[in-house]
Amino acid sequence: xxxxxxxxxxxxxxxxxxxxxxxxxxxxxxxxxxxxxxxxxxxxxxxxxxxxxxxxxxxxxxxxxxxxxxxxxxxxxxxxxxxxxxxxxxxxxxxxxxxxxxxxxxxxxxxxxxxxxxxxxxxxxxxxxxxxxxxxxxxxxxxxxxxxxxxxxxxxxxxxxxxxxxxxxxxxxxxxxxxxxxxxxxxxxxxxxxxxxxxxxxxxxxxxxxxxxxxxxxxxxxxxxxxxxxxxxxxxxxxxxxxxxxxxxxxxxxxxxxxxxxxxxxxxxxxxxxxxxxxxxxxxxxxxxxxxxxxxxxxxxxxxxxxxxxxxxxxxxxxxxxxxxxxxxxxxxxxxxxxxxxxxxxxxxxxxxxxxxxxxxxxxxxxxxxxxxxxxxxxxx
Amino acid sequence: xxxxxxxxxxxxxxxxxxxxxxxxxxxxxxxxxxxxxxxxxxxxxxxxxxxxxxxxxxxxxxxxxxxxxx
Numbered sequence: 277x278x279x280x281x282x283x284x285x286x287x288x289x290x291x292x293x294x295x296x297x298x299x300x301x302x303x304x305x306x307x308x309x310x311x312x313x314x315x316x317x318x319x320x321x322x323x324x325x326x327x328x329x330x331x332x333x334x335x336x337x338x339x340x341x342x343x344x345x346x347x348x349x350x351x352x353x354x355x356x357x358x359x360x361x362x363x364x365x366x367x368x369x370x371x372x373x374x375x376x377x378x379x380x381x382x383x384x385x386x387x388x389x390x391x392x393x394x395x396x397x398x399x400x401x402x403x404x405x406x407x408x409x410x411x412x413x414x415x416x417x418x419x420x421x422x423x424x425x426x427x428x429x430x431x432x433x434x435x436x437x438x439x440x441x442x443x444x445x446x447x448x449x450x451x452x453x454x455x456x457x458x459x460x461x462x463x464x465x466x467x468x469x470x471x472x473x474x475x476x477x478x479x480x481x482x483x484x485x486x487x488x489x490x491x492x493x494x495x496x497x498x499x500x501x502x503x504x505x506x507x508x509x510x511x512x513x514x515x516x517x518x519x520x521x522x523x524x525x526x527x528x529x530x531x532x533x534x535x536x537x538x539x540x541x542x543x544x545x546x547x548x549x550x551x552x553x554x555x556x557x558x559x560x561x562x563x564x565x566x567x568x569x570x571x572x573x574x575x576x577x578x579x580x581x582x583x584x585x586x587x588x589x590x591x592x593x594x595x596x597x598x599x600x601x602x603x604x605x606x607x608x609x610x611x612x613x614x615x616x617x618x619x620x621x622x623x624x625x626x627x628x629x630x631x632x633x634x635x636x637x638x639x640x641x642x643x644x645x646x647x648x649x650x651x652x653x654x655x656x657x
Numbered sequence: 658x659x660x661x662x663x664x665x666x667x668x669x670x671x672x673x674x675x676x677x678x679x680x681x682x683x684x685x686x687x688x689x690x691x692x693x694x695x696x697x698x699x700x701x702x703x704x705x706x707x708x709x710x711x712x713x714x715x716x717x718x719x720x721x722x723x724x725x726x727x
Contacts (some may be wrong), residue, residue: 472660472720475708475711476719482709507705508701511701514697518697519687519693522684522688523684
């Protein structure tokens with residue numbers, strides 16, 4: 277059981293390594309990351325009705341091995357650096373017009389040079405897996421020690437180092453309130469949310485640092501400014517892509533950052549869409565659970581949002597079903613629905629009605645009713 | 658509306674920097690290490706400038722759930 281509990285969370289590391297290998301082999305393999313993403317949508321949809329609980333032994337102790345899980349999470353930092361390096365190498369070849377031919381490395385055949393189509397495949401593969409890898413940046417952000425720095429560096433690969441501070445000190449404290457940019461209010465679509473949430477979280481970090489430095493009588497342009505420092509952490513990625521691809525490198529990096537941040541914000545969108553908290557502490561009812569088996573294992577239990585937001589310091593392998601609001605399907609399946617806003621609103625309306633009826637307090641229900649009429653009147657105008 | 662206004666200003670700012678980089682032939686010299694580092698620093702500052710512009714122009718308005726606040 278111990279072996280199973282610990283290895284079932286290795287889907288992302290293994291698939292990320294396959295994606296890197298695909299970019300290395302070149303040709304049609306450049307699209308491996310995109311293909312795997314598609315396969316995951318199918319697997320998640322097929323297993324949507326399987327929901328498992330967290331595993332504990334007879335004494336109530338978790339089977340999770342902390343040192344192993346942390347080793348894997350830290351290992352994801354060099355793996356994601358490798359992912360960017362592999363893409364930059366292909367970009368270098370493309371912009372240097374390297375002729376397409378076969379070669380061998382340690383007895384393994386691979387393709388030198390690539391077509392524009394394959395560069396697109398490599399870029400999309402990298403972007404999708406950089407986005408999915410953000411779950412490790414999230415998990416490590418809840419670690420107060422060196423994990424926090426690892427989270428900042430992981431997020432910096434996607435130009436989103438501000439996330440680490442905003443997630444812990446804004447999202448977790450202001451959840452379900454308009455002061456939390458990562459909580460999507462009713463009526464907003466995932467595209468608008470991705471923009472607003474990203475900018476809002478960076479603004480939170482910016483304001484936090486400005487106030488802190490002002491209080492300590494220090495200049496905003498200080499090496500102690502964590503907002504500035506977060507962006508400086510992204511500088512090596514920018515240099516790598518500018519050097520390897522020039523203008524095309526900048527476009528490629530924008531695609532990687534854009535898509536990976538879109539996936540991150542889509543997770544925030546799905547985790548709290550339409551839920552309201554009027555004063556009082558954060559409770560299970562202020563998050564949506566997505567805990568179908570594939571989602572749980574793939575996203576290292578990030579879908580157990582209800583438990584996570586009440587016990588933020590709890591290791592992911594100990595998070596459990598707490599009978600909170602639940603979409604009943606996994607993240608991959610739901611993500612496809614969010615891409616078509618009308619489809620998502622149709623799907624979520626029944627869940628929101630149930631939330632208003634079964635979970636909301638009187639005050640939260642009143643705000644919900646105000647929202648419902650507001651959204652309807654906004655839609656009419 | 659505030660977001661839209663901010664995005665327009667961000668686009669103008671980014672275009673101005675992009676044009677300046679083009680004017681000094683950055684697109685030709687990007688493989689020279691000092692150039693690639695300098696271009697990257699300029700791009701990072703442009704990005705941070707964009708964020709600042711958005712914060713200043715859009716303010717809190719895009720995050721209000723209702724007109725007049727919650």
